[in-house]
Amino acid sequence: MIRGFIAWWHLSKESFLILRRDRIFFPIIVAGTAIAFLANLASGWTFEGWQKILFDVGLAGFRLTGGMVAILWGVRMITDPLQDRSIELRIASPSPRYTWILGRYAGLALCLLVMGLIFIGIWQGLMALNHNGTMNNLQNWTMGMLVVEWLVLGAVGLLMGTLGAFSTAMFVTLAAWVLGLIAPLVAATLGPEVEPTQRRIIEFVAQMWNFQRFNLSDQLDSGLVTVNLSDISARMTWAGSVLFGCLILSAWVFQRKDLT
Amino acid sequence: MTKNLAKNFASDSASVNKAPLLSLQGIEKTFRNDIFKPPVQSLKGIDLNFPEGACTGLVGHNGAGKTTTIRMILGLIAPDRGSILYKGQNFSRETRATIGYMAESARFPGGLSASEILETQLALHYTGRDKKTVELISEKLKSVGLQNHSNRRIRDFSKGMMQRLAWAHATIHGPNLLILDEPFTGLDPLGRITMKNWILAEKKRGVTIILCTHELPQIMSLCDHIQILRQGKLVYSSLDNKVRGGLLDETLPRYFVDISGTGLDGLEQLRVRKKLPSWQTAHPEGFLVRLGFRDYTSAVAWLEPSIASGYVIVRFGDDNSATEEQLLVHFKEEFSQ
Numbered sequence: 001m002i003r004g005f006i007a008w009w010h011l012s013k014e015s016f017l018i019l020r021r022d023r024i025f026f027p028i029i030v031a032g033t034a035i036a037f038l039a040n041l042a043s044g045w046t047f048e049g050w051q052k053i054l055f056d057v058g059l060a061g062f063r064l065t066g067g068m069v070a071i072l073w074g075v076r077m078i079t080d081p082l083q084d085r086s087i088e089l090r091i092a093s094p095s096p097r098y099t100w101i102l103g104r105y106a107g108l109a110l111c112l113l114v115m116g117l118i119f120i121g122i123w124q125g126l127m128a129l130n131h132n133g134t135m136n137n138l139q140n141w142t143m144g145m146l147v148v149e150w151l152v153l154g155a156v157g158l159l160m161g162t163l164g165a166f167s168t169a170m171f172v173t174l175a176a177w178v179l180g181l182i183a184p185l186v187a188a189t190l191g192p193e194v195e196p197t198q199r200r201i202i203e204f205v206a207q208m209w210n211f212q213r214f215n216l217s218d219q220l221d222s223g224l225v226t227v228n229l230s231d232i233s234a235r236m237t238w239a240g241s242v243l244f245g246c247l248i249l250s251a252w253v254f255q256r257k258d259l260t
Numbered sequence: 261m262t263k264n265l266a267k268n269f270a271s272d273s274a275s276v277n278k279a280p281l282l283s284l285q286g287i288e289k290t291f292r293n294d295i296f297k298p299p300v301q302s303l304k305g306i307d308l309n310f311p312e313g314a315c316t317g318l319v320g321h322n323g324a325g326k327t328t329t330i331r332m333i334l335g336l337i338a339p340d341r342g343s344i345l346y347k348g349q350n351f352s353r354e355t356r357a358t359i360g361y362m363a364e365s366a367r368f369p370g371g372l373s374a375s376e377i378l379e380t381q382l383a384l385h386y387t388g389r390d391k392k393t394v395e396l397i398s399e400k401l402k403s404v405g406l407q408n409h410s411n412r413r414i415r416d417f418s419k420g421m422m423q424r425l426a427w428a429h430a431t432i433h434g435p436n437l438l439i440l441d442e443p444f445t446g447l448d449p450l451g452r453i454t455m456k457n458w459i460l461a462e463k464k465r466g467v468t469i470i471l472c473t474h475e476l477p478q479i480m481s482l483c484d485h486i487q488i489l490r491q492g493k494l495v496y497s498s499l500d501n502k503v504r505g506g507l508l509d510e511t512l513p514r515y516f517v518d519i520s521g522t523g524l525d526g527l528e529q530l531r532v533r534k535k536l537p538s539w540q541t542a543h544p545e546g547f548l549v550r551l552g553f554r555d556y557t558s559a560v561a562w563l564e565p566s567i568a569s570g571y572v573i574v575r576f577g578d579d580n581s582a583t584e585e586q587l588l589v590h591f592k593e594e595f596s597q
Contacts (some may be wrong), residue, residue, distance in 0.1 A: 003386045010383035014372065021371035021413070084367040089429060092334035092361045093384040094353040259336040260291065260328075 007095040008103050015107020019073055020114070028069050032119050035061030040126045050131070055139070055220055062119060063146050063215075070112055070150035071173045074157020077104045078250075079166040082259070091259060098251035101158070105247055108154045116147035141227040142216040148239050149214035153177060155246035162253045180211030213238055279348070280309035281437060281468045282333065287342035289328055302328045304492040305342070309499055310437075315459070315469040317479035320489035326472045327364075329489070330441055333470075334361055346437075357385045360435030364442035366426035370415030374406055374425050377414065378432050385433035400428045404458075419446045427458055438462055439470045444478055449577060456482065456556070477578040481514065481556055513540040513552025515559035515578055520548035521571035527551070534565040548574050 019025065039058030043050040078101075081087035090100055120135075120143050127135055135143075156176055160169035187206035190199055213235045216227075289303040303325045310316050318326050331337040333344060335356065346355045368377050378397045401407045404424040409417070417425065423446065430438060440459070444452050459482055463469060471483055479486060488496040519527065524542055527549060531538065541552035553559040563573055 006386065007384050010380045014369070014376065014380045017376065018369045018371050081369075085363060085365075086367045086369060088331070088334070088336060088363050089361065089366065089368070090380075090384070091336055092356075092359065093381075094356040094386070095384050096353075256338075258291075258338060259331065260293075 004095065004099060007093075008099045008106070011090070011095075011100055011103025012106035012110070015077065015104045016110045017107075019077075019107060019111040022073075024069070024072075025111075025115075028065060028115065029118060032062065032065050032115075033122050035065065036119065036122050036126055040130055044130070052221065055142070055217065058123070059142065059146065059217060062143065063149070066112070066115065066119075066146065066150040067153050067177060069115070070108075070153040071157045071170065071177065073108055073111070074154035075161040075166060075169040075173060077108055077158055078161030078254075079169060083166070087259060097255050101162070101251045101254050102247065105155060105158055105250075108158070109151050112150045112154060113147065116143070116150065119143070120147075136225045138216065138219060138225050138227050141232065142220055145214045145216055145232075145235065148236065149211060152211075152214075152239050152243050152246075155243045155250075159246040159250045159253075162250045162257065176209070177211060179205070180209045184210045184212045210238075279312065281312035281347060282310040282470075283345050283348075284308040284329070284332070285343050285345065287329070287332065287339045287344070289332070289337065289340050302492050303332075303339070306489070306492070306494045308487055308494060308497075310468060310470055311485065311499070312468050313466050314484040315463050315471060315482050316485040316487060317483035318470055318472040318487055318489065319474075319476070319479060323491075324489040325492045326489055327441065330361075330439055330470070330472055333439060334359070357433070358436040360430040360433065360438045362426050362430040362438075362440045362443055365445055366422060366429070368414045368422070368425065368429075370413060372414055373411045374401060374414065374417075374428075375410040377425065378428060381429050381432055396432060400432045404428045420448065420451050423447055423451065423455070427455070431458075431462065435467065437468045437470070439472070441472045442474070443471070444473060444475055452478075453577070460556075477514070481578060513554055515553045515556055516576070517551045517553070517559055517562050517566070517573060518545075518548045518575040519551065519562075519566050519571050520574050522549070522569075524549055526571075530565060530569055530571075536565060537561055 036058055039054050039061065042057050043054035046053065081090070091097060120140070123143065124134055127133055153173070157169065157173045160173045160176075163169065164172070183202065183206040187203050190202060194202075219227075285307055286305050287303050287307075288301070288305050290299045290301045292299040306325070306329070308318075308329065318329065320326050328337060332339055335351065344351060349355075375397050378400060379393060382393050382396065398407070398410070401410050404427055406421060406424055406428070409421065414422070414425070423443070427443070430440070443455055443459070447455060456478070459469065459471070463482070469482075471479065473479060485498045486496070487494060487498070522530075524544060527542070530536065537553070537558035539551040539558075540554050541550075543550045543552075551559075551562065553562075559576065563576060566573055
């Protein structure tokens, strides 16, 4: 048990270092910072709605940047070592394969969390500089939930990476994300003319695969400043289920995969 | 010539009678990678034994099933049928910890450093160790000549440095079984000699070695046994008592040292003075003398004293062409597609 934990810890550390030193890490930080500065600049165009502009523009960039990176890294965490065959050197060890999968994910999650913290820090700095204050409780949670979305997307990418080649896995994960974003919007706008069967299917997908759960912008727009904890815990439970489901499935698939 | 066939891979040698460290019994594997293509049977019920403490060469054409066999031993591929036994038992985690593996053209994550790679390797192979991890890593990197590159990113490593690191990675945990897949690929002559010396040192330590390579002369000089695969079947094993006993003409030298700066007389004086091993053949060729030796250690013994006496070693190595030609003639049937 302890040996397994030590192996997992080292694999996690190795995965974190691989991503932290990845050539795209600093460009992402620069891009995320630039988006935050631009959103801040745009928020200065109006006095009344500065917060809405700042968060609408800034969070869209924040969400897209982090989401894309989470998918890219999640898929690459598996397909890169399979492609360059470096996986053989790690799997040909006494540690069970799932240790490697869990280590890969832990490293990815840690790197995404670091990235999220850097961005949130930059946002706090901008708020303090230009608006003489810090982000309120709900604003912090809004950003935090988007970081949780990155973690879930990373797990979905990891699963797809164990199932297919890089390009296929990237395409499927991106499609799954888009589906999760638009399905609830489609379900909410269904007209009375839609057939009951179609309606049930769309509503089922929207219920089961709803990435709008990570979006607290509506609450921000309605002027709330504190978070509803029971609402957050429901959202987090769904995120946790998807995340652990993907990890368990990845480990199960990977355990049975022939590494040819 | 057949009268003089040497017992290179002697079927009656001590290691044949030893219980195998590793044995593969009735291994079959079929790959179904593409639903639009018929399945490919890669291994067709092979039985392989690898005697403890011996170096066994696994030889065959591309697609013969060598790499699939190695990956099965490492647990990367599951056999459809058959069993892989380590000392007569099924593989356990503890036995897996005693295996070292050097992959063909080994690749490591470019963002990591050599010491980070080795640290993880040690953590994954949790064998009982007296020394601290840092000490072990530092000693190993020194032994492969990478002590000044321990913190350098792998992406900046040359091919030769990568092979050195791959060797360190395969051996740092002190394995009992070493599996080497094409370890000489991409190495310059000096690198090949170094690699050969490392393999010989591990062999001397009593490590069981499986050497998978296309380079027949390397097999000849390093291995105690040879097993040839063809189209997923074992077609020759020197462990089998029924097979031919020897392979090469013993009278032919297998290693040579080209020395310039003196003639045959000078070399004879040096041999007597330094008590060096006798050469098997000596041919003056232009400005140099080519000394031929049957065994590797005799050839190596000449290098340092010759340089110390002011002579120049122009070339040193295997007489590859001769060895390869002899092997191919001898195994004509086994190697024919």
